[in-house]
Ligand SMILES: Nc1ncnc2c1ncn2[C@@H]1O[C@H](COP(=O)(O)OP(=O)(O)OP(=O)(O)O)[C@@H](O)[C@H]1O
Ligand SMILES: Nc1ncnc2c1ncn2[C@@H]1O[C@H](COP(=O)(O)OP(=O)(O)OP(=O)(O)O)[C@@H](O)[C@H]1O
Ligand SMILES: [Mg+2]
């Protein structure tokens with residue numbers, strides 16, 4: 070469902086060229102649950118952003134569902150993202166002036182579902198992540214791990230075919246981390262493809278396959 | 292150096308009273324390195340914010356260096372913080388339009404040190420956290436773990452007597468986490484007191500003492 074061939078990405082910072090991805094070749098089959106590990110600054114978020122159509126790449130090929138994803142304008146990228154992808158950001162990116170419930174319900178706005186049904190489904194997903202009690206809190210009234218769980222619920226609610234999660238258990242204690250991984254395994258069993266960046270071995274061990282990123286290339290694939 | 296006696300903290304959210312801390316009694320001696328663990332939403336950040344004079348409390352007593360910290364106006368709290376405390380926030384709070392170097396140098400601004408000396412010391416601390424190469428990057432040009440390390444360098448640079456760190460290795464891979472803990476142990480050996488919130492057992496095991504927070508009170512203290 071995801072196919073990257075020899076993908077390169079370099080950041081331009083002033084006059085500096087900072088090569089981050091130097092020939093990434095990676096295939097993810099539909100229904101797989103893959104983790105990406107690598108040291109801080111190795112390019113994991115950069116790679117996930119490219120897969121998630123949030124950023125473009127300089128060389129190589131990236132196919133999503135068999136279609137080539139090249140440089141595209143923001144509205145086309147947004148439409149593809151809304152239809153196929155769910156994203157959990159490393160820093161959550163919740164909307165500060167909306168409640169947890171409203172944040173989670175937002176992706177359904179584009180699916181022409183009645184507001185009543187959107188909120189019902191949002192409540193269901195919040196509950197699944199243990200967050201029902203905080204539905205009416207604003208993000209700044211939530212702890213770090215609570216914000217993370219709201220972001221996870223939001224990524225799942227529109228039943229995307231692929232969920233991309235950047236350190237989804239980074240702010241969670243071990244018990245809550247296991248609860249989140251249990252939910253991920255449930256939706257994976259329903260056929261949703263998951264790509265998870267994590268720096269925790271125990272979390273990676275719960276996925277089908279671990280991909281190691283180092284020096285801009287994939288070193289090993291277990 | 293830190294003494295909390297029966298401290299209570301309740302959040303008011305609309306008409307709701309949300310009791311978070313329900314009688315916290317905790318003493319930290321000068322030069323100790325203590326970790327605080329507990330599940331997501333248990334009140335760890337709330338407790339650290341009270342200790343760091345970033346928030347007030349409703350009942351009980353908190354003494355910093357033997358002086359009672361009660362309700363105080365922001366300028367008095369700011370002066371005390373600048374003089375005694377270094378804080379690593381769970382979400383870093385770097386200044387977006389300043390480089391990594393400028394962010395780290397900022398706490399020295401209040402110490403009447405020449406700009407040349409401030410930048411020199413900031414470079415030294417960035418280097419200690421493995422971040423020298425990124426001195427001139429803006430926060431949005433840094434990875435999650437790189438931002439975290441800049442926030443850590445900033446907390447240390449003014450040689451505070453107490454450093455309060457909220458999940459300082461949350462965004463770091465295991466190798467980089469160990470490097471950060473090594474730096475913490477070095478400054479602890481110089482006499483700096485550290486209170487570290489972490490949800491990782493391996494990190495907590497490197498400190499002198501682990502305090503467990505649950506249901507708003509301290510359950511165990513190892
Ligand atoms: N806009 C940018 N301009 C310049 N360099 C950038 C930019 N964004 C990221 N970088 C650099 O690209 C490299 C990879 O960043 P990335 O965020 O992908 O790392 P990561 O593997 O996700 O790290 P972490 O585990 O710390 O989150 C880093 O060295 C970072 O400094
Ligand atoms: N401004 C606020 N208004 C209402 N409730 C709040 C507010 N800030 C925090 N809370 C609630 O207080 C509780 C404790 O929050 P806190 O941030 O201290 O938890 P934590 O232990 O740091 O969690 P985590 O491990 O997820 O970071 C949470 O249930 C949270 O929803
Ligand atoms: Mg990252």
Ligand SMILES: [Mg+2]
Pocket residue numbers: 212213214335336337381457
């Ligand atoms: Mg917290």
